Amino acid sequence: MLFATGSALYSTGDPAAHIFVIRDGLVKLVQYLADGTQRIVRLLHQGTIAGLDALVDRPYEHTAVTLQPTFLCRIPIGAVHRLDAACPDLHWQLIERLKGSLHEADEWLTELSTGSARARLARLLVSLAGTADECEIFSRENLGAMLGVTTETASRTMAEFKREGLVTEMGLYRCRCAVEALREIATE
Amino acid sequence: MLFATGSALYSTGDPAAHIFVIRDGLVKLVQYLADGTQRIVRLLHQGTIAGLDALVDRPYEHTAVTLQPTFLCRIPIGAVHRLDAACPDLHWQLIERLKGSLHEADEWLTELSTGSARARLARLLVSLAGTADECEIFSRENLGAMLGVTTETASRTMAEFKREGLVTEMGLYRCRCAVEALREIATE
DNA sequence: CGCGTAGTTGACCATCATCAACATACGTGG
């Protein structure tokens, strides 16, 4: 199935009936706070699974929204259980996935929720760039929700980086990053 | 096995040879940042498992340190795999545990890493108190590492709560909390 | 053309980090 940017795979509290294997694209997992502001707790990219809540038969804890056009397979949880009975190895794959998510969650906390806004944004850009030096970014609002800062701060910090020549925006939501220099800032 | 307060079950990078079922006590999972400061990413209490990294055959990602005298069972990972072959239900228990950890991780991020220091500390105290109104707390340094603030801020904020009558310290590392009032502050 | 959304920027203020001084408790060795 193909989802356009900005569509929700599921929402907090929905009965968890499917898991979603992401073939291509990008999905954010959002959690809403008591005061209504939102916090992005994880990104799911190619090869990862959204909706793992369904494994333990409880409602979805997050809202999953695409950040890019996303192509994925939606698998009813019943089918997962049938597959599981047939293929004894599936558990371990699921365990592997869950462990991967947990690792992501811990990194998210230490990398993107600790230190100054400058350092956090630098870390985010470095990790989005991966081995390349060009990467997809997102609206200032999304950047803010990932880093736990306001959209204004996200905007200002991006502007700062651009002024310093560390980041060059290459059209909407795509930018070139001076990865090494950013890595420096990331450790501050 | 019984571990005294402050002993490490394992450290970041150690080959992951055991999982630890916590029978009684409390364990913190610590991650160290590039600049050497530490961040506590999760607490493990009675009935939960430390060292799940071992399931996927990679070194431990955290350092696990007891915060209280802790009684636990240390199970070699080989035994887990043998048990798993014998008892086909074990996977699902492990999946359940991992999912639990993931839930904890997400809550930690949204509750304890978002908002003002006052709100975060209030949320921590409320969640430590659970249904009771008395709870174990920790050194100011540990409180700070949980909330992502300095020990000074942790100390000041605790002092504030005490002055306002929201918290009464009952001997070392134990306190009585005005849970309802704290819940108010938690939403700020 | 006018409207709505997203981004930018400025001014101001609250919060928190930092640095430093001091207090308190505890254990060790003289």
Added chain:
DNA sequence: CCACGTATGTTGATGATGGTCAACTACGCG
């Protein structure tokens, strides 16, 4: 028993950072 050292907590002064509120710009679309 007391003096001392260390670890932990408290408190104050100060400055940097980021939140808030508001004005303004840029862009796309009906």
